[in-house]
Amino acid sequence: xxxxxxxxxxxxxxxxxxxxxxxxxxxxxxxxxxxxxxxxxxxxxxxxxxxxxxxxxxxxxxxxxxxxxxxxxxxxxxxxxxxxxxxxxxxxxxxxxxxxxxxxxxxxxxxxxxxxxxxxxxxxxxxxxxxxxxxxxxxxxxxxxxxxxxxxxxxxxxxxxxxxxxxxxxxxxxxxxxxxxxxxxxxxxxxxxxxxxxxxxxxxxxxxxxxxxxxxxxxxxxxxxxxxxxxxxxxxxxxxxxxxxxxxxxxxxxxxxxxxxxxxxxxxxxxxxxx
Ligand code: SF4
Numbered sequence: 668x669x670x671x672x673x674x675x676x677x678x679x680x681x682x683x684x685x686x687x688x689x690x691x692x693x694x695x696x697x698x699x700x701x702x703x704x705x706x707x708x709x710x711x712x713x714x715x716x717x718x719x720x721x722x723x724x725x726x727x728x729x730x731x732x733x734x735x736x737x738x739x740x741x742x743x744x745x746x747x748x749x750x751x752x753x754x755x756x757x758x759x760x761x762x763x764x765x766x767x768x769x770x771x772x773x774x775x776x777x778x779x780x781x782x783x784x785x786x787x788x789x790x791x792x793x794x795x796x797x798x799x800x801x802x803x804x805x806x807x808x809x810x811x812x813x814x815x816x817x818x819x820x821x822x823x824x825x826x827x828x829x830x831x832x833x834x835x836x837x838x839x840x841x842x843x844x845x846x847x848x849x850x851x852x853x854x855x856x857x858x859x860x861x862x863x864x865x866x867x868x869x870x871x872x873x874x875x876x877x878x879x880x881x882x883x884x885x886x887x888x889x890x891x892x893x894x895x896x897x898x899x900x901x902x903x904x905x906x907x908x909x910x911x912x913x914x915x916x917x918x919x920x921x922x923x924x925x926x927x928x929x930x931x932x933x934x935x936x937x938x939x940x941x942x
Pocket of ligand 1: 695696697699701702703704740741742773807810930
């Protein structure tokens with residue numbers, strides 16, 4: 668199936684509202700070292716367009732009774748999208764069908780499609796993990812640098828498309844010292860922030876080991892993921908929450924068991940604040 672109910676491994680800690688997952692691509696060429704899609708997608712870091720995409724979309728679209736989140740695995744703005752424009756065509760299709768869309772991406776390419784997004788019920792969430800290009804290159808090798816992602820937020824904001832960021836994942840020793848600075852930087856453009864600490868699975872653990880001393884942490888196993896100690900996680904989350912409060916930005920945490928007041932964790936409530 669192409670459009671599926673979102674259900675992240677039936678995780679008890681997930682607070683997401685009812686939504687559907689859709690990705691035009693299988694795999695994602697951003698190749699983030701902490702990515703978990705390698706645990707279930709073969710050749711995961713080489714994006715390819717899904718077979719018979721539009722034929723299947725037309726067949727399955729009737730089932731969507733809330734909104735589509737695009738995409739929960741495999742970034743819809745993987746580098747291949749620049750030339751292929753498949754995601755753009757999908758957006759055009761969703762616009763015609765009146766389907767609300769939440770876009771989650773690490774690419775500034777999303778700003779290219781502002782002309783379509785501003786004419787539909789849509790919200791964009793851009794992942795910002797660091798403000799430093801060098802660090803971003805280390806953890807998200809093929810994704811656009813932070814500066815470009817922030818510029819995209821600015822463009823989308825100017826077009827009145829409601830935006831949020833995912834400050835996700837927080838990785839000790841990589842980006843934990845710049846949490847407040849990240850919020851200060853994006854504050855003019857976003858209405859919501861969702862954050863999350865690193866939760867590696869076995870395969871991403873191996874990649875992370877190359878850039879950080881992961882074995883020095885006391886990991887706690889929850890299902891197939893490893894979590895940092897609760898006190899350490901909550902300390903990071905409290906800092907992000909406080910930074911958001913300073914600007915009146917709504918705050919949420921993803922799969923942390925940390926209470927928050929925002930209308931939704933994923934920022935999807937912003938969809939219905941759009942035109
Ligand atoms: S952008 Fe998302 S799906 Fe793509 S490699 Fe990075 S974490 Fe994985």
